[in-house]
Amino acid sequence: MIDYIIVGFGLAGLSFAEQLxxxxxxxxxxxxxxxxxxxxxxxxxxxxxxxxFTSAWKSSEQLKIAVHFYKSLEQKLEESLLIELPVLRRFTSVEEQNLWFEACDKPVLETYLSSELIKNNNKALDIPYHFGGVKYTGRIDVKKMLSLYLRHLEENDRLIKQSFEHTFLEITPDFVVYKGIKARNIVFTEGFGVLNNPLFNYLPLPGNKGEYIIIRSRKLKLRQAVKASIFIIPLGDDLYKIGATYNNNDKTAIITQSAREELERKVQSFMNVDYEIIDQVAGIRPTTRDRKPLLGSHPEYGNVHIFNGLGSRGILAGPYVAEKLYNYIEKKEPLEKEIDCKRFEKLR
Ligand SMILES: Cc1cc2nc3c(=O)[nH]c(=O)nc-3n(C[C@H](O)[C@H](O)[C@H](O)COP(=O)(O)OP(=O)(O)OC[C@H]3O[C@@H](n4cnc5c(N)ncnc54)[C@H](O)[C@@H]3O)c2cc1C
Incomplete structure (x- = not known):
């Protein structure tokens, strides 16, 4: 008998596997x-x-745990994954600049918001007002991290590259069995794929589609991430991610011409240099109705658990929430009500 089966390996699956x-x-x-x-x-x-200009849910606690988490992973996987990257928020009016100053004085935000206005020195960008700078920001190379960790799992015989078929799961009070594998617990970390999970698809996870274009521009020479109507995120080697879109209606992960046009229109409204589009990507964010993660056990089966609802902030929330779920299952520490999936039990 093993301790756990994990179903799905995105940011949630990885964060929980690392706990284990x-x-x-x-x-x-x-x-x-x-x-x-x-x-x-x-x-x-x-x-x-x-x-x-507000702080994200539990962001200070999450930030500490997340940075430590990704730095430890860098050591374990012997590759660089975390790039410290300043984020600049473009202002569109004097009023917005004033709102920023007000936010700088708020207790939770003063640590993160720089009260000095930053002038744009990059000729590739048209920025009539100033930028506000955010501190303690960065970028994780998620694709690289997931593929390195999958290799690590494979080398340790911990990965099965197959679809989990829920109908084959047997649940008893003390263990679960799936195609001959017996485990004390099962944790579903399926992201938007939870819709196909008959045990948990009663939970409200409407999802939200996001698309990026990836461009190459030799003249942009941007070293910070810029947040305007969309983000420009430098990836190195003159490559930039532009996006993302937010779409509540289309639930397919197929790239679209309309998203490409929207992103091009937005970036061209403040970037004035040539570029070529070299790729476009799409995915469905596992967003919940109340924008909080979904954690906990199935109402009938104490050894069947869910870890979902990371929404649009999986990088920060993932490691924090994984620790909470581990302590809940193994140490019987209660989950905070606002993230416990029990809050939606009436919907079953
Ligand atoms: C365009 C876009 C941009 C984003 N940008 C950011 C960002 O900059 N910062 C940030 O913090 N967050 C960002 N997010 C949000 C972040 O990506 C999510 O919070 C996070 O990916 C959720 O992770 P997850 O593991 O819950 O889901 P997923 O990444 O969807 O992982 C679920 C995994 O389960 C697998 N799976 C599902 N069903 C089965 C099954 N039956 N059998 C086997 N495997 C299964 C899937 O293949 C998948 O790998 C972005 C999201 C999108 C779409």
Missing amino acids: EDHKKSFIVYEDGSQLSSRVAGGLYNPVILKR
């Missing part, structure tokens, strides 16, 4: 490549909601 490795638990991961949210993510972490 840290605590020397035995486990196996199923991954079928059906969801792409983590693999296409911009990879930015930033404790501030830049649309409204």
Whole structure:
């Protein structure tokens, strides 16, 4: 008997697998490549909601845990994964600049927002007002991290590259059995794929589609991430991610011409140099109705668990939430009500 089966290996699956490795638990991961949210993510972490100048949920706690988490992973996987990257918020009016100054004085935000206005020195960008700078921000190379970690799992016989078929799962009070594999617990980390999971698809996870274009521009020479109507995220070698879109209606992970046009229109409104589009990617963010993660056990089966709802902030929230779920299952520490999936039990 092993300790855990994990179903799905995006940011949630990886964060939980790392908890299990840290605590020397035995486990196996199923991954079928059906969801792409983590693999296409911009990879930015930033404790501030830049649309409204507010702090994101538990961002200070999450930031500490996440930075430590990704730095330890760099050592374990012997590759660089975390790139410290300043984030500049473009202002569109004097009023917005004033709102920024107000936000700088708020206790939770003063640590993260720089109160000095930053002048644009990059001729490739038309920025009539100033930038506001956010501190303690960066980018994780998520695609690289997931593929290195999958290799690590494969080398340790912990990966099964197959679709998990829920109908074959047998649940008893003390263990679960799936195609001959017996485990004390099962954790579903399927992202938007939870819709196909009959045990948990009653949970409200509407999802939100996001698309990026990846451009090459030799003249842009940008070293910070810029947040305007969309982000420009430097990837190195003159490559930049431009995006992302937010679409609540289309739930396919197929790239679209309309998203490409929207992103080009937005970037051309403040970037004035040539570029070529070299790629476009799409994925469905596992967003919840109340924008909080979904964690906990199935109402009937105490050894069947869910870790989902990372929404648009999986990089910061993933490691924090994984620790909470591990302590809940193994140490019986109660989950905070706002992230416990029990809050939606009435919907069953
Ligand atoms: C365009 C875009 C940009 C984003 N940018 C950022 C960003 O800059 N910063 C940030 O913090 N967040 C960002 N996000 C959000 C972030 O990517 C998500 O919070 C995160 O990916 C959620 O991770 P997850 O593991 O829950 O889901 P997923 O990444 O979807 O992982 C679920 C995994 O489960 C697998 N799976 C599902 N069903 C099965 C099954 N039956 N059998 C086997 N395997 C299965 C899937 O193949 C998948 O690998 C972005 C998202 C998108 C779409």
